[in-house]
Amino acid sequence: MPLFNVYPLYDVTPVKAKGVYVYDENKTEYLDLYGGHAVISIGHAHPKYVEAITNQVAKLGFYSNAIQNPLQVKLADKLEALSGCKDYELFLCNSGAEANENALKLASFKTGKSRVVAFKNGFHGRTSAAVAATDNKSIIAPINAQQKVTILDLNDIDAVKTELEKGDVCAVILEFIQGVGGLDQATAEFFEQVDILCKTNNTFLIADEVQSGYGRSGKFFAFQYYNVTPEIVSIAKGMGNGFPIGGILIHPSIEAKFGMLGTTFGGNHLACAAGLAVLDVIEEQKLIENVNEMSCYFMKIAKTIPQIKKIKGRGLMLGLEFDFEVGDLRKKLIYDYHIFTGGAMNKKLLRILPPLTVRKDHINQFFEALVDILD
Ligand SMILES: Cc1ncc(COP(=O)(O)O)c(C=O)c1O
Secondary structure, eight states, X not given: OOOOOOOOOOSOOXXXXXXXXXXXXXXXXXXXXXXXXXXXXXXXXXXXXXXXXXXXXXHOOOOOTTSOOHHHHHHHHHHHHHHOOTTOEEEEESSHHHHHHHHHHHHHHHHSOOEEEEETTOOOOSSHHHHHTSSOGGGOOHHXXXXXXEEEOTTOHHHHHHHHTTSOEEEEEEOSSOTXXXXXXXXXXXXXXXXXXXXXXXXXXXXXXXXXXXXXXSSSSGGGGSSOOOSEEEEOGGGTTTSOOEEEEEOTTSOOOTTSSOOSSTTXXXXXXXXXXXXXXXHHTTHHHHHHHHHHHHHHHHTTOTTOOEEEEETTEEEEEOSSOOHHHHHHHHHTTOEEOBOOSSTTEEEEOOOTTOOHHHHHHHHHHHHHHHO
């Protein structure tokens, strides 16, 4: 049976990975500055992570959400401690889209409203309401288009006010640093005004931290750079370091009701073991400090390269903008220099999303290759 052909593929076949490196079937070593799309947080095959998953699957890999699962409680407690999201409650699921889908559903249940406000170049996943709130018409099928979504310009606070005051908006969903769109960020004033408008109009603010969360921005969550209190925070990617796990953090003012949300696989024992190992390593190896240190180092070198027109993003969620499309540059980096990088909807942007364990010598390796190609 052939695979349904939805992905344009690079001709590389990884069979093994360790730390910041990936290896193909010929043992060629690739530097991973893409992190499998911002997923690898603590590094590939981290020994603590491998041990935790191996031990757990040998004991109990899965049971349903109908029984006590102390690993979920342990994960929620550790997440609260490391994220500083005091008293938020946790609902576990399996992916970023599913996290946003549940966030939007909860906002609609609780406010009794159904329209969503989202932003230009935003990306929230490929399921029903999540894809409708994504600013990319080519991935919205007619069945998704029946959702009521209004897409506004980032920083247009008057438009947000006008829409929220109509009284039918259940949620404003936004990325504090846009990922797929190309690393744009609104102003602090805009984010903080949106938060106030949400509070005064019975609208939930959903922080989509699927990509920017878990330390990638240089804080545990990117929204923590601002004076805002999201009702819901969605998480996935770095949470499992490759193991499929997602979730939403829910503000203590929002009460749960049996049956309101649910899932078969979400929060299973194996996923929790992976999620706990990730948090332990983030804490023990002080990875958020490393993110900030490596981010400064990266930016300092990037500023010395004249062909780079703009450096975007924060922490290790970075973008280099050129005055040409970067498709060929990415190919050269992969095939000639064995370095993975990312692209964006903005075709002139090269995205850098390494494991949070990246070191100066890896960054040097990238810039030596980049300068060689550009010269
Ligand atoms: C900000 C953001 N939200 C949601 C998603 C969807 O996550 P998933 O692919 O796990 O469904 C992504 C994926 O790239 C993302 O970057």
